[in-house]
Amino acid sequence: MKVRIHRGASEIGGSCVEIESQGQRILLDLGRPLEPDPEADLELPVINGLRVGDTGHISGLIISHPHQDHWGLATNISKEVPVYMGESASRILQEAAFFMWGQGIFHPAGYLRNKEPFEIGPFRVTPFLMDHSAFDSYSLLVEADGKRLFYTGDFRAHGRKAALFERLVSSPPPNVDALLMEGTHIKPESSHERKGPTSEEEVQTELERVIREATGIVLVCYSPQNIDRYVSLFKACKKAKRELVIDLYTAAIVAATGLDSIPVAGWSGIRVFVPRKQCSLVKREKAFERVNHLGTARISQKALAESRERLVMTFRLSMAQDLEDTGCLSDATVIWSMWEGYLRPPAGAAMRDFFLKHGIHPQYIHTSGHASIPDLQRLAKAIDPGCIVPMHTAAPERFMEFFSHVKIRNDGEWWDV
Ligand SMILES: [Zn+2]
CATH class of the missing domain: 3.60.15.10 (Ribonuclease Z/Hydroxyacylglutathione hydrolase-like)
Known part of the structure; x- marks a missing residue:
């Protein structure tokens, strides 16, 4: 061989x-x-x-x-x-x-x-x-x-x-x-990396602590394909008595795991927000069943603003405009829950600008x-x-x-x- x-x-x-x-x-x-x-x-x-x-x-x-x-x-x-x-x-x-x-x-x-x-x-x-x-x-x-x-x-x-x-x-x-x-x-x-939690269990504990301390909406930046992290976040939300809002992409990925133990749309504590860009995609592809089956799990932009102190939300820059329009960012807490290198320029420049614009200092909670x-x-x-x-x-x-x-x-x- x-x-x-x-x-x-x-x-x-x-x-x-x-x-x-x-x-x-x-x-x-x-x-x-x-x-x-x-x-x-x-x-x-x-x-x-x-x-x-x-x-x-x-x-x-x-x-x-x-x-x-x-x-x-x-x-x-x-x-x-x-x-x-x-x-x-x-x-x-x-x-x-x-x-x-x-x-x-x-x-x-x-x-x-x-x-x-x-x-x-x-x-x-x-x-x-x-x-x-x-x-x-x-x-x-x-x-x-x-x-x-x-x-x-x-x-x-x-x-x-x-x-x-x-x-x-x-x-x-x-x-x-x-x-x-x-x-x-x-x-x-020569390489230096920030010390963070050393296990997914510690990540969950830290997430829960920060969510409990937050007064407004909590936005969490993580990869939806990191199913371990998604489950840690869901469990932290449950313990902190907040609902977890995911977008249509995250909802599709977690459902694709095919595992009964992974929380999906329809579970208590999970809501789905469909940002404008994803609405357009659904219309363009005529994939209406992706939205229709959500039923009462779907959350509107208005409801996001009104109940923001009870919500934790999966966040990516592509939803920034949707959230800015709701006016729910003034007292927001942001958690950066992936490799800190993704925040460095050039790729991370737009995200940093967004944080700067809203006076947000993201908290880093991640394990490799x-x-x-x-x-x-x-x-x-x-x-x-x-x-x-x-x-x-x-x-x-x-x-x-x-x-x-x-x-x-x-x-x-x-x-x-
Ligand atoms: Zn690799």
Whole structure:
């Protein structure tokens, strides 16, 4: 079994790994690099079989989880490439596509299911459901030619599904030759990041505290695809005795999880606001059932203003005008519940201007979607692989400080497992 990392050996974003055995090839992830410009046209990696008209054939592309840095370039590939991903992940991307750029609709050849191995040519692939900020995320064990490679994808051990990580370290796959491990938190020594809550549980406690102290409406900026965070927020609202207002996009994403335990429109304590831009989209696409089924869960602009001291609202800049028109921002509290880097210019400039205009100082309550260094060490110790290959990190050379048997591989370099 031969492997080459196309992108991600020394950066976070654009993850793509090619694996070859007996003349057949599969890919793990085909992500978009983290570019400042989300509209930028980016080239596919040079892999024979990805483009329409190529002479080669790719036997399968496995997408570990529904984050753009793992699937973002897969929308432009030849339809001949069979795509595999989680079933909920596929539904979430399909729903998101309605609201975003129409991108991200896949017709998977097969779905990943926890610990259910499947075969693609000479490869046997076993997905392991993992704790991560994206819903339906998997690590992948790939076996071929008597060798075993474990690709962690992105994971953490401090989210709402931490039990998945604990199960993996208590009964890890044996005899792994190469561990391809993410190292988001293994950073260059010069980097500094703000300290925040260290677990999703702490995030929920902090959210509840700030909501209880607020006098007006509480706006929360977070990614609706971060289902863990959405559940933390819902639970904090319940405890603080406020209703959670979500927009139509968030309502669609949480429903797409397909899990009975995830709060959706229709549950007590959940209201849905349809901002003007989403109203226009629904009309343009004649997708009226998206709004009609909301019934009494829908909240009007007027009701938002009148009951603002009893509400917590999912907020994105695209709804700023709707809220400004209601006049409910004068005593608003804002919680920034995602990576603080998204507030930095250039991408974060418009949001900062909005805060400045309304005299708002956002409160930062966030925990990372990625494993801490001690948790990475726990996984490495449990799996005890022949070698550890750094990925999804800005500082591969620093892996040596924390792990033994580290083998740094460069983008584009073929190596034997
Ligand atoms: Zn990632």
